[in-house]
Amino acid sequence: xxxxxxxxxxxxxxxxxxxxxxxxxxxxxxxxxxxxxxxxxxxxxxxxxxxxxxxxxxxxxxxxxxxxxxxxxxxxxxxxxxxxxxxxxxxxxxxxxxxxxxxxxxxxxxxxxxxxxxxxxxxxxxxxxxxxxxxxxxxxxxxxxxxxxxxxxxxxxxxxxxxxxxxxxxxxxxxxxxxxxxxxxxxxxxxxxxxxxxxxxxxxxxxxxxxxxxxxxxxxxxxxxxxxxxxxxxxxxxxxxxxxxxxxxxxxxxxxxxxxxxxxxxxxxxxxxxxxxxxxxxxxxxxxxxxxxxxxxxxxxxxxxxxxxxxxxxxxxxxxxxxxxxxxxxxxxxxxxxxxxxxxxxxxxxxxxxxxxxxxxxxxxxxxxxxxxxxxxxxxxxxxxxxxxxxxxxxxxxxxxxxxxxxxxxxxxxxxxxxxxxxxxxxxxxxxxxxxxxxxxxxxxxxxxxxxxxxxxxxxx
Amino acid sequence: xxxxxxxxxxxxxxxxxxxxxxxxxxxxxxxxxxxxxxxxxxxxxxxxxxxxxxxxxxxxxxxxxxxxxxxxxxxxxxxxxxxxxxxxxxxxxxxxxxxxxxxxxxxxxxxxxxxxxxxxxxxxxxxxxxxxxxxxxxxxxxxxxxxxxxxxxxxxxxxxxxxxxxxxxxxxxxxxxxxxxxxxxxxxxxxxxxxxxxxxxxxxxxxxxxxxxxxxxxxxxxxxxxxxxxxxxxxxxxxxxxxxxxxxxxxxxxxxxxxxxxxxxxxxxxxxxxxxxxxxxxxxxxxxxxxxxxxxxxxxxxxxxxxxxxxxxxxxxxxxxxxxxxxxxxxxxxxxxxxxxxxxxxxxxxxxxxxxxxxxxxxxxxxxxxxxxxxxxxxxxxxxxxxxxxxxxxxxxxxxxxxxxxxxxxxxxxxxxxxxxxxxxxxxxxxxxxxxxxxxxxxxxxxxxxxxxxxxxxxxx
Numbered sequence: 001x002x003x004x005x006x007x008x009x010x011x012x013x014x015x016x017x018x019x020x021x022x023x024x025x026x027x028x029x030x031x032x033x034x035x036x037x038x039x040x041x042x043x044x045x046x047x048x049x050x051x052x053x054x055x056x057x058x059x060x061x062x063x064x065x066x067x068x069x070x071x072x073x074x075x076x077x078x079x080x081x082x083x084x085x086x087x088x089x090x091x092x093x094x095x096x097x098x099x100x101x102x103x104x105x106x107x108x109x110x111x112x113x114x115x116x117x118x119x120x121x122x123x124x125x126x127x128x129x130x131x132x133x134x135x136x137x138x139x140x141x142x143x144x145x146x147x148x149x150x151x152x153x154x155x156x157x158x159x160x161x162x163x164x165x166x167x168x169x170x171x172x173x174x175x176x177x178x179x180x181x182x183x184x185x186x187x188x189x190x191x192x193x194x195x196x197x198x199x200x201x202x203x204x205x206x207x208x209x210x211x212x213x214x215x216x217x218x219x220x221x222x223x224x225x226x227x228x229x230x231x232x233x234x235x236x237x238x239x240x241x242x243x244x245x246x247x248x249x250x251x252x253x254x255x256x257x258x259x260x261x262x263x264x265x266x267x268x269x270x271x272x273x274x275x276x277x278x279x280x281x282x283x284x285x286x287x288x289x290x291x292x293x294x295x296x297x298x299x300x301x302x303x304x305x306x307x308x309x310x311x312x313x314x315x316x317x318x319x320x321x322x323x324x325x326x327x328x329x330x331x332x333x334x335x336x337x338x339x340x341x342x343x344x345x346x347x348x349x350x351x352x353x354x355x356x357x358x359x360x361x362x363x364x365x366x367x368x369x370x371x372x373x374x375x376x377x378x379x380x381x382x383x384x385x386x387x388x389x390x391x392x393x394x395x396x397x398x399x400x401x402x403x404x405x406x407x408x409x410x411x412x413x414x415x416x417x418x419x420x421x422x423x424x425x426x427x428x429x430x431x432x433x434x435x436x437x438x439x440x441x442x443x444x445x446x447x448x449x450x451x452x453x454x455x456x457x458x459x460x461x
Numbered sequence: 462x463x464x465x466x467x468x469x470x471x472x473x474x475x476x477x478x479x480x481x482x483x484x485x486x487x488x489x490x491x492x493x494x495x496x497x498x499x500x501x502x503x504x505x506x507x508x509x510x511x512x513x514x515x516x517x518x519x520x521x522x523x524x525x526x527x528x529x530x531x532x533x534x535x536x537x538x539x540x541x542x543x544x545x546x547x548x549x550x551x552x553x554x555x556x557x558x559x560x561x562x563x564x565x566x567x568x569x570x571x572x573x574x575x576x577x578x579x580x581x582x583x584x585x586x587x588x589x590x591x592x593x594x595x596x597x598x599x600x601x602x603x604x605x606x607x608x609x610x611x612x613x614x615x616x617x618x619x620x621x622x623x624x625x626x627x628x629x630x631x632x633x634x635x636x637x638x639x640x641x642x643x644x645x646x647x648x649x650x651x652x653x654x655x656x657x658x659x660x661x662x663x664x665x666x667x668x669x670x671x672x673x674x675x676x677x678x679x680x681x682x683x684x685x686x687x688x689x690x691x692x693x694x695x696x697x698x699x700x701x702x703x704x705x706x707x708x709x710x711x712x713x714x715x716x717x718x719x720x721x722x723x724x725x726x727x728x729x730x731x732x733x734x735x736x737x738x739x740x741x742x743x744x745x746x747x748x749x750x751x752x753x754x755x756x757x758x759x760x761x762x763x764x765x766x767x768x769x770x771x772x773x774x775x776x777x778x779x780x781x782x783x784x785x786x787x788x789x790x791x792x793x794x795x796x797x798x799x800x801x802x803x804x805x806x807x808x809x810x811x812x813x814x815x816x817x818x819x820x821x822x823x824x825x826x827x828x829x830x831x832x833x834x835x836x837x838x839x840x841x842x843x844x845x846x847x848x849x850x851x852x853x854x855x856x857x858x859x860x861x862x863x864x865x866x867x868x869x870x871x872x873x874x875x876x877x878x879x880x881x882x883x884x885x886x887x888x889x890x891x892x893x894x895x896x897x898x899x900x901x902x903x904x905x906x907x908x909x910x911x912x913x914x915x916x917x918x919x920x921x922x
Contacts, residue, residue, distance in 0.1 A: 013628055015620075015647040016661030024684035030670060074653045080688060120670060127664075131623035132631060159476075162592035163788045165634075167474055168627030170593060186476040192535045200477030203588075205795040208803055209491060209581060223485035227541060317788050326787040327624045327778045334666040342669055 009060070011067045011089075012074070014128040019075075023085045025121045032338040034120040035355045036127065037112035038134050039333070044325035048420040049429065051145050051409055052101045052113040053176045054137035056399050058130055059390055062094040062116075065126065094122050098390035099376075101358075103400075104141075104179055104409030105385060106416060108431050110351070111358045111373060113138070115386060120337065127332045135328045136169065140176040143297075143322040145413060147315050148181025149421050150301040155312025157199040158185035159292060160320030173320040179405045181413070183312070194402045201229035201262045201290070201314075208234070214243050221247070221256050229260040229290055232275065237263060241275045245282030260288040260311070268293065269308035276309040288312060296323070297423055341444050352437055353444045358385040368415050374434030470521075472528045472550075473535070475589040480536075483582045484546045493799040495581040496816045497588065498573035499595055500794070505786035509881040510890065512606050512870060513562045513574045514637045515598035517860050519591055520851055523555040523577075526587065555583050559851035560837075562819075564861075565602075565640055565870030566846060567877060569892050571812070572819045572834060574599070576847060581798065588793045596789045597630065601637040604758075604783040606874060608776050609642025610882050611762035616773025618660040619646035620753060621781030634781040640866045642874070644773070655863045662690035662723045662751065662775075669695070675704050682708070682717050690721040690751055693736065698724060702736045706743030721749040721772070729754065730769035737770040749773060757784070758884055802905050813898055814905045819846040829876050835895030 025031065040050060067075070067089045075086050096118020107113050114134060116123045148156055158177045164170035174190035184197030191198040202220055210216035213235055221228050232240035241261065248258050261279070263271045268291040279287050291303070292314030300313050317323060333351060334342050341354035352373060359372040359382035372380050389396055419426035486492065501511060528536070528550045536547050557579020568574050575595060577584045609617055619638045625631035635651035645658030652659040663681055671677035674696055682689050693701035702722065709719050722740070724732045729752040740748050752764070753775030761774050778784060794812060795803050802815035813834065820833040820843035833841050850857055880887035 010650050012649040012653055013631065014649055015622060016649050016659045017647065017663055019649065020661050020685050021663055021667045024667070024681050027684045028680055071653070124666065128623050132625060132628065135624055136626045161476060162589050163596055164593060165597045165626035165782070166629030167593065168629045170474065172627055186478065188473040188475055188477050188480065189471050192473055192532070198477045200481050202478055202482055205585065206482045206485070208795055209798050219489055220485050223488045224481050321787040323787050326782040326784055334669055337670050
């Protein structure tokens with residue numbers, strides 16, 4: 001696959017406080033090893049599970065991390081930092097370790113999906129971009145998985161580039177929705193970058209630019225003889241379906257077939273039924289019916305439940321922006337520094353200290369039954385979900401193909417209890433905290449009481 | 462100002478249907494002039510106005526538009542397009558005209574903020590990215606303006622990079638919020654790229670990495686003697702304020718002053734009152750109090766209304782994602798092709814045909830009183846808001862400084878009726894449709910009835 005040169009990652013895509021703290025760490029020689037973990041504190045409303053996504057971009061970012069000459073020049077001129085510190089940034093690279101859940105893995109509140117272990121300044125600097133990458137793709141993958149579960153195997157295409165929050169959001173949401181179960185995307189660059197399958201139809205403006213609707217259909221079919229979806233709701237949907245039946249007959253001798261129709265307005269289920277009947281009566285049983293327009297997982301579920309003869313859905317804005325809940329309550333927390341486990345003790349916001357591991361348990365049928373949250377050094381039954389993916393700043397394995405990630409996500413979703421796969425709120429999936437982790441928390445609390453230690457609240461710039 | 466090399470714009474950052482339509486236009490020789498306009502159909506709930514933003518990025522995109530060798534190679538290999546069409550893309554540049562409202566201008570439903578007039582294929586191809594750029598920045602600027610109005614002149618800093626939807630969203634929301642009235646951002650790259658003023662504090666992890674809270678404060682103050690904000694809610698907020706009073710005295714002989722404190726948890730108004738009293742009693746009247754944590758325009762308004770002694774706010778996720786309404790109901794519609802005005806007539810979605818202009822009226826005090834939506838050729842009293850900004854693919858003037866845009870936005874907000882500047886829903890601002898535009902719509906309707914013309918519904922991929 002041809003790939004584009006990657007958009008450059010900028011070390012200055014970070015919060016100012018990371019740099020001011022780094023200068024203080026530099027001044028104080030505070031470079032001992034720190035472990036930070038990324039986790040979600042609380043699942044958003046209407047989410048029974050989350051899907052881990054964004055690791056590929058995080059690892060690429062860490063591996064490439066450096067300050068460019070232009071960035072160093074700007075830092076030198078901004079008046080906030082001293083020359084020795086800026087000199088130290090010129091040679092800064094990420095030399096640490098990363099352990100993470102595979103992309104596509106289902107996860108729940110309090111479970112770390114990524115741990116960075118590195119000299120404190122390195123692990124601190126990368127906080128902003130790591131959260132930025134993991135929270136967005138996990139947010140979208142989780143919303144998209146709900147759409148995919150609702151679509152029950154029907155074609156499901158990401159249409160959301162235009163209302164995504166910028167270029168990267170458009171691209172990464174195409175990626176995240178595909179890995180979570182979408183069939184593909186309309187965003188061409190995502191096809192080129194990751195091989196995400198591409199789907200496209202036509203716009204009303206195409207019909208409008210022709211004097212006659214049939215002429216527009218024929219023009220498009222001759223230009224795209226093997227991949228054409230005709231937008232049929234521009235004038236009168238039923239009439240357009242009849243026109244297509246006649247046109248198909250006329251195109252047949254030339255070996256051109258009409259592939260699909262799209263309906264983008266009105267009562268989609270009712271219109272799909274009428275169009276299906278017209279197409280079938282005209283012998284166009286193979287022509288698929290595709291619908292779009294303000295769809296989300298609930299609209300898809302309702303259309304499927306009503307038995308509407310719909311073969312595919314275009315889902316855009318509401319998926320790409322996770323419109324009902326456009327962010328995750330997530331954090332990247334210091335859990336250990338200089339060999340000591342750390343714990344946040346804010347009221348209602350206590351976190352589990354130290355480097356952690358998640359073990360997932362299954363029944364005889366392979367269905368997951370619950371997770372154990374424990375210390376990283378503990379050995380427990382079940383599958384350990386956090387695996388080493390980077391050591392000393394280098395990725396341990398080649399990036400898995402996105403199709404592999406997508407298969408993993410499908411397997412993960414398939415192994416969930418049925419209630420969790422539904423769109424309605426289900427009883428929470430059981431996540432148990434291990435005895436060793438309880439013991440570690442008690443030990444940290446006792447240390448904090450002896451020598452009141454900082455309350456590691458959610459970091460903010 | 463040092464600037465970074467711009468992230469490359471990719472012509473393939475578009476929807477697949479744009480390319481399939483372009484191939485059909487190519488095959489049919491359909492290259493006459495088209496005018497498309499970008500507008501918002503309906504203001505989101507809880508928005509009394511919108512702020513135009515994103516024009517700078519749109520113009521840069523259009524001026525640089527081209528297919529790279531890698532993109533052309535990928536297109537040739539993807540099997541959807543024929544060689545003569547791909548050859549034509551190799552030389553495709555944007556050679557059209559753009560008329561637009563200045564960035565920072567207040568606008569309302571149905572008012573075009575940008576018009577592209579170009580050969581049909583060019584004007585069609587750029588739809589996806591133009592919407593992507595204009596909708597996001599206008600969305601964020603509009604939300605940010607509400608925060609700025611609520612903050613009534615207090616310091617207001619964008620903290621949202623980490624939960625913005627990707628890198629570009631983080632950067633562009635720093636830009637959009639600054640132009641709409643924020644004081645600055647924590648996102649360093651936005652400072653480097655556009656000169657947005659930078660603000661930063663410290664994270665709880667900084668305190669946590671030290672054995673003692675006072676040692677952490679002192680360490681930070683000595684490293685940042687002239688720009689330090691101390692995070693004081695890590696252990697006990699009141700105790701930390703008292704410690705700072707003692708520390709300030711110790712630092713004074715060295716010429717180091719503590720600039721500000723930040724409170725990130727609890728009842729922000731109540732804590733600010735207590736901290737203010739402690740600081741004042743200790744002679745630290747000049748130390749400012751800054752708060753953060755799940756803030757939006759309502760929380761800011763309530764803290765200001767309660768008279769809390771707060772000098773500044775850090776506002777993140779809810780502003781950067783426009784969390785209560787994370788998208789605009791917007792469109793980029795074909796309004797004229799080959800010299801004929803076009804009109805969309807969908808039920809409940811009719812649009813005004815042809816190329817349009819917006820005139821804004823003011824009373825003797827300069828306060829705006831209403832807008833007139835009319836045809837582009839009409840000459841009416843008031844200020845014409847759409848101005849020529851690009852001709853034959855070239856920008857007509859240098860990009861205005863972001864500070865100039867910000868001043869314009871402030872003037873625009875200041876000229877709004879008071880009710881519209883409030884956070885609560887106000888009676889809609891009057892936008893009148895002119896007689897000439899009514900006449901044009903009637904003429905188009907009559908033409909459509911004679912020869913039923915396409916219903917130019919919202920374009921979708």
